[in-house]
Amino acid sequence: MSSTTTIPVTVITGFLGAGKTTLLNRILTEKHGKRVAVIENEFGEIGIDHQLVIQSDEEIFELNNGCICCRVRGDLIRILGKLSQRRDKFDYVLIETTGMADPGPVAQTFFTDADVKESFRLDGIVTVVDAKHVDLHFDDMREVREQIGFADVILLNKEDLVPPKDFAKIEALIRKTNPMAKIYPTKDAQIDIAKVLDVGGFDLKRALDLEPDFLKADEEEHDHHHHEHDDEHEHEHGEEHDHHHAEDVTSVGIRAPGDLDEKKLSDWLGTLLRTKGQDIFRMKGVLAVKGHAMRFVFQGVHMLMDGRPDREWGNEPRVNTLIFIGRNLDRAALNEGFKSCLAE
């Protein structure tokens, strides 16, 4: 019989040369007590001897006439299926994708395939960004923007190779694209392993365990939010920007008090996912539904949504918080749609 526990999986994405393999090797050499199985891409070169290293070929399975939301990774289904035969031999899985990989089908594999779901759970998507070259790739490479948009954790790697002023701009750009992710500046992908593994990026219990100010970037849309690098950096956003970046991948955050009408909410979300799910990479939220003492939490990838009541609001103000990250999101329509769900 199958065991009831699932094995966590972390996906490491990032453009060629960003430092994915460096991070992978770091995780494998560090003493963290985990026995890690690695699925690396076909060009992967892990520098250390490791018992469970499997190469994958990024084969996309298209179900239901190739709808983008039904695209899964056949190679991962096959490899994870075989690995599940040896689940007593490892307790963590790392997947290193190629620089050109779309994280969508990788994530969807963990939510749609019954066999995969039975033994594994997606813990998080870690995107390694080359701080020195991202400025160049960000506009030309759709994949770079997608990988940033999908991430739970972003390593802004090679920070040592970038002047602080430029670094702050880059960080602002990334933060604007994905205000939900935790961003860590790193050198040689040096990071506390606890910050990249077991992050619970898709865990409803931790759905809103986000940066406390994760909405700032959105609310104060024209006033970038920075970490430690922003001291002397205060620039205006938009046309005066010295380099206007591609903005197809963006985020829309909504925070509003008030109770939502259950029926209206379900209709709105249903229609939204059906019609715009292709463009929504990630979404998360905590909602106050009229007549329910419990908070309703949800998270989703493309059209796949997972939601449930988590705990009582108690004394906390009933404030709805939602965030969408995706391509060509219509900010006005999302806000409008949300408002239409407020109970009379």
Added chain:
Amino acid sequence: MPAPSPFRPIAFVWNGKLEDFNTSLAWSPGGKRLAAASVSGQVAIYDAAEGKAIHLIEQAHADGCDAIAWRPDGNALATAGRDGTWKLWDTEDGKLLAEHEAGALWAEHLAWSPRPIGERGHLLALGAGNTLSLWTETGTPAGEASGEAIKLPKKTVTDLAWIMGGTSLAVATSTEIIVRDHAVENDTPRVFRSRDPILNMAFSPSGKWLMTGNQDCSVHVWNTDSGTEMHMRGFAAKVRQLAWHRNSRWLATGGGLAISVWDCSGRGPEGRTPLLLEWHADQLSALQYQPEGDWLASGARDGSIAIWSPTQRQNQISRAKISSGVTRVAWSPDGKLLAATGEGGEVQVLAVE
């Protein structure tokens, strides 16, 4: 007085044990030997009558053995595994006869042609990742020095089988099945394309029907004579088990708790209601018809094993259980013994009395 059991008694003839999850199980062509292999890399060759392990190869393949296939003369066993190699073993003295790179880290599929193919003799087909290659009885590359390796770009071999008289090889990838007769020089392959990703395939012994189990829990059917296609949906799980009756009329499918037995006579199974064999309380994991009889053996992930005579009114013949989930069942060539393997390494040989 309790009612007499409607089931025939089943004898536990002998058992063996490997270290870990059993991946492969095969009777030798004459039925004198039984071979089993596991993800620990062990390969065992048993004496079929007494269960004595004649050879136990501890590390046939590091990181696991995924496929085994008896050479048709019954004197050698091909094995393939997760170390990127395939090997040929002399099953009399246990010695390694040949060892070759398989073309990918995981070599998962092996099949010997049941008939010799011209002067090249019986050929071994090997599927590893996106590489298909052919080998001779002595383990040398067949034909060209490359071992006739055929790269299938971005398409991993998901299944392979020799069909229709034994010289045609069918190779499945996620998107298509390619059939080529290796007895015919430059044979133009026949290609069956699938809209749904293919997991496995089963040609009827007659060659008329081709079935695939698909990623979306459906079964696709081709009538290879007429070219017509049918699609069966509604399975509770992916249909990983496809078992043909020797007369090509009945096809048994898994995909959930129940076994469906489809009548493929005449124009085929479409529109017909299958016979449902319901007893297993956990997912089906193994199915096989007797090679020369009418009985169907099934195994499930809770270790339960059943023997059925699907078309009879009292269709369940016998029951048994092993201590971990069943991974494979295999009838001996004469149909008298049933072997079953388990997730915990069990090798159990049973006989219905």
